[in-house]
Amino acid sequence: xxxxxxxxxxxxxxxxxxxxxxxxxxxxxxxxxxxxxxxxxxxxxxxxxxxxxxxxxxxxxxxxxxxxxxxxxxxxxxxxxxxxxxxxxxxxxxxxxxxxxxxxxxxxxxxxxxxxxxxxxxxxxxxxxxxxxxxxxxxxxxxxxxxxxxxxxxxxxxxxxxxxxxxxxxxxxxxxxxxxxxxxxxxxxxxxxxxxxxxxxxxxxxxxxxxxxxxxxxxxxxxxxxxxxxxxxxxxxxxxxxxxxxxxxxxxxxxxxxxxxxxxxxx
Amino acid sequence: xxxxxxxxxxxxxxxxxxxxxxxxxxxxxxxxxxxxxxxxxxxxxxxxxxxxxxxxxxxxxxxxxxxxxxxxxxxxxxxxxxxxxxxxxxxxxxxxxxxxxxxxxxxxxxxxxxxxxxxxxxxxxxxxxxxxxxxxxxxxxxxxxxxxxxxxxxxxxxxxxxxxxxxxxxxxxxxxxxxxxxxxxxxxxxxxxxxxxxxxxxxxxxxxxxxxxxxxxxxxxxxxxxxxxxxxxxxxxxxxxxxxxxxxxxxxxxxxxxxxxxxxxxxxxxxxxxxxxxxxxxxxxxxxxxxxxxxxxxxxxxxxxxxxxxxxxxxxxxxxxxxxxxxxxxxxxxxxxxxxxxxxxxxxxxxxxxxxxxxxxxxxxxxxxxxxxxxxxxxxxxxxxxxxxxxxxxxxxxxxxxxxxxxxxxxxxxxxxxxxxxxxxxxxxxxxxxxxxxxxxxxxx
Ligand SMILES: Nc1ncnc2c1ncn2[C@@H]1O[C@H](COP(=O)(O)OP(=O)(O)O)[C@@H](O)[C@H]1O
Ligand SMILES: [Mg+2]
Numbered sequence: 001x002x003x004x005x006x007x008x009x010x011x012x013x014x015x016x017x018x019x020x021x022x023x024x025x026x027x028x029x030x031x032x033x034x035x036x037x038x039x040x041x042x043x044x045x046x047x048x049x050x051x052x053x054x055x056x057x058x059x060x061x062x063x064x065x066x067x068x069x070x071x072x073x074x075x076x077x078x079x080x081x082x083x084x085x086x087x088x089x090x091x092x093x094x095x096x097x098x099x100x101x102x103x104x105x106x107x108x109x110x111x112x113x114x115x116x117x118x119x120x121x122x123x124x125x126x127x128x129x130x131x132x133x134x135x136x137x138x139x140x141x142x143x144x145x146x147x148x149x150x151x152x153x154x155x156x157x158x159x160x161x162x163x164x165x166x167x168x169x170x171x172x173x174x175x176x177x178x179x180x181x182x183x184x185x186x187x188x189x190x191x192x193x194x195x196x197x198x199x200x201x202x203x204x205x206x207x208x209x210x211x212x213x214x215x216x217x218x219x220x221x222x223x224x225x226x227x228x229x230x231x232x233x234x235x236x237x238x239x240x241x242x243x244x245x246x247x248x249x250x251x252x253x254x255x256x257x258x259x260x261x262x263x264x265x266x267x
Numbered sequence: 268x269x270x271x272x273x274x275x276x277x278x279x280x281x282x283x284x285x286x287x288x289x290x291x292x293x294x295x296x297x298x299x300x301x302x303x304x305x306x307x308x309x310x311x312x313x314x315x316x317x318x319x320x321x322x323x324x325x326x327x328x329x330x331x332x333x334x335x336x337x338x339x340x341x342x343x344x345x346x347x348x349x350x351x352x353x354x355x356x357x358x359x360x361x362x363x364x365x366x367x368x369x370x371x372x373x374x375x376x377x378x379x380x381x382x383x384x385x386x387x388x389x390x391x392x393x394x395x396x397x398x399x400x401x402x403x404x405x406x407x408x409x410x411x412x413x414x415x416x417x418x419x420x421x422x423x424x425x426x427x428x429x430x431x432x433x434x435x436x437x438x439x440x441x442x443x444x445x446x447x448x449x450x451x452x453x454x455x456x457x458x459x460x461x462x463x464x465x466x467x468x469x470x471x472x473x474x475x476x477x478x479x480x481x482x483x484x485x486x487x488x489x490x491x492x493x494x495x496x497x498x499x500x501x502x503x504x505x506x507x508x509x510x511x512x513x514x515x516x517x518x519x520x521x522x523x524x525x526x527x528x529x530x531x532x533x534x535x536x537x538x539x540x541x542x543x544x545x546x547x548x549x550x551x552x553x554x555x556x557x558x559x560x561x562x563x564x565x566x567x568x569x570x571x572x573x574x575x576x577x578x579x580x581x582x583x584x585x586x587x588x589x590x591x592x593x594x595x596x597x598x599x600x601x602x603x604x605x606x607x608x609x610x611x612x613x614x615x616x617x618x619x620x621x622x623x624x625x626x627x628x629x630x631x632x633x634x635x636x637x638x639x640x641x642x643x644x645x646x647x648x649x650x651x652x653x654x655x656x657x658x659x660x661x662x663x664x665x666x667x668x669x670x671x672x673x674x675x676x677x678x679x680x681x682x683x684x685x686x687x688x689x690x691x692x693x694x695x696x697x698x699x700x701x702x703x704x705x706x707x708x709x710x711x712x
Contacts, residue, residue: 111607112614114608116630125615178615
């Protein structure tokens with residue numbers, strides 16, 4: 001397995017008061033298929049995400065996890081089936097795509113910060129240009145979220161001057177500045193050194209505690225156990241198993257899941 | 268038991284390095300005479316440099332500065348040094364430097380190109396030194412493309428005003444519809460309609476004056492501040508002409524090159540095909556061919572009777588030529604950007620043009636600075652090729668100066684002077700590029 005797996009233990013008590021799954025649907029995927037050329041990378045995906053859900057997606061490398069969550073904000077285009085995000089269907093209509101992208105935040109494995117802009121400019125760019133918020137107000141919002149991810153003092157620096165963990169937290173703050181309704185995470189900690197993973201996970205936990213709808217591709221099983229309300233296991237472009245974390249880890253049904261879990265958890 | 272344990276009991280004080288490794292002696296030793304073989308090379312090189320310089324400096328400095336003709340120069344040389352060999356005759360520069368700078372531009376109107384040059388500096392300053400110059404100078408930058416032709420060629424001020432107003436109309440109309448493509452099409456169409464109306468019915472001034480009221484009605488379009496004496500294109504020449512063509516080509520080729528590079532990357536098939544075809548065609552053809560097309564062939568395609576200025580035609584050709592090279596340089600910069608930058612921009616909901624302008628281009632251009640400036644320098648020097656189609660750039664002028672019996676047979680002095688002018692300009696560009704690279708480097712990493 002190529003991806004590094006850490007079972008970082010979440011130590012602190014999690015505040016579950018606002019972690020409530022509502023009946024409202026945030027993302028609805030039905031019968032979705034995607035090919036890269038001739039390669040059938042996602043097969044018949046059906047997935048309903050409710051507001052307030054914290055979903056962890058795991059599975060072996062190359063199973064299509066990234067592709068799946070990248071379809072949700074149209075970084076990848078699906079060929080058949082339907083994806084509805086916050087009531088808007090993803091079609092080739094550019095207006096809808098930009099609208100959905102501005103409401104869905106995304107954090108990448110390699111952060112994808114803009115190296116030619118300061119941390120503050122990274123955070124204010126999209127609010128100013130996409131949301132048309134006045135610069136002053138955007139800066140206030142940005143400082144608010146930078147404080148939240150605990151790096152307000154770095155606001156004037158450039159991304160290259162920050163550690164990996166700090167950069168990932170900036171990336172989270174940058175997404176939050178758009179006030180997204182859904183957050184997508186694509187292996188946010190797998191490019192980080194172990195000591196930095198915790199600070200990023202802490203930020204993600206705080207986000208969950210505030211009731212954010214989250215879809216996380218991650219192999220942080222500690223995070224999955226304690227924060228997620230649902231774990232999805234993918235293999236060969238398909239959803240093989242999904243369940244509550246307790247059941248998923250203690251009582252996996254499918255053989256593929258069992259094999260995967262035994263490999264990553266080492267028993 | 269082996270004796271590997273060691274404990275230092277006394278710390279050592281800091282000492283000066285030996286004198287042979289620092290200071291002048293150290294530097295000489297390290298760089299020029301590290302061993303006998305390098306020492307021999309150093310001595311040989313110094314001898315060669317001395318040989319070249321002594322000849323060159325002797326020629327340059329032991330020279331004649333005031334003379335009205337080459338024969339007069341020779342007389343002075345014989346009288347002073349007893350031979351004409353190895354002495355420069357700068358008299359020709361003394362005699363003809365204004366012509367080398369301005370061509371046959373009327374001397375009483377020299378203030379106009381000079382003013383244009385000063386305005387050029389004011390227009391470039393806020394672009395080149397954005398952090399040191401007030402952004403208010405950007406108004407000069409915006410007005411310059413319309414002011415410069417008016418200053419150089421003269422005529423009614425309503426011409427540049429009309430052209431500029433056309434762009435304003437295009438901008439305002441282009442903003443109205445939703446979506447980039449209909450906006451672009453509508454904008455271009457409305458500008459064309461505007462220009463046809465403005466230049467097709469030469470009553471603009473009166474109409475405008477009537478529209479603007481009593482006070483303005485007094486203004487006649489052909490009196491002083493609103494009308495400059497016209498200067499014909501064939502009087503343009505010298506370094507002024509090179510700078511004009513160079514500045515226009517440099518200024519227009521960068522945006523055009525950016526668009527071509529983006530078009531080449533586009534997944535719209537026809538746009539891509541047009542851009543690739545254009546770039547490959549232009550790069551596959553020598554500039555001289557394009558200049559000949561500009562000077563002769565273009566007349567065949569234009570409706571008979573149209574008077575399409577030769578300098579303008581040359582400017583367009585040189586711009587297109589430069590743009591094709593620029594597109595490839597910028598494509599290299601675009602290729603150097605990780606895809607994560609596009610994804611980061613997309614995931615925040617920035618649209619295509621916002622992502623290009625705010626995220627992609629600033630980084631791609633930064634990577635491409637050395638290549639861009641090299642292209643600029645190359646293009647600026649290529650402007651001397653216009654002498655082939657009988658425009659009087661400095662090289663063309665040197666021919667016509669030699670055609671005068673006074674200066675028949677003089678070569679090196681003219682070439683040296685022209686080379687010096689070009690060197691100053693190109694060296695300046697090269698230095699600026701290094702300054703910019705250094706500045707951007709310290710800025711963000
Ligand atoms: N742009 C692409 N073009 C072609 N194949 C791709 C592309 N992106 C991913 N793939 C392939 O699709 C499969 C799924 O990739 P991905 O979704 O990144 O997997 P995961 O994130 O689960 O490791 C892999 O086999 C990968 O090689
Ligand atoms: Mg992946």
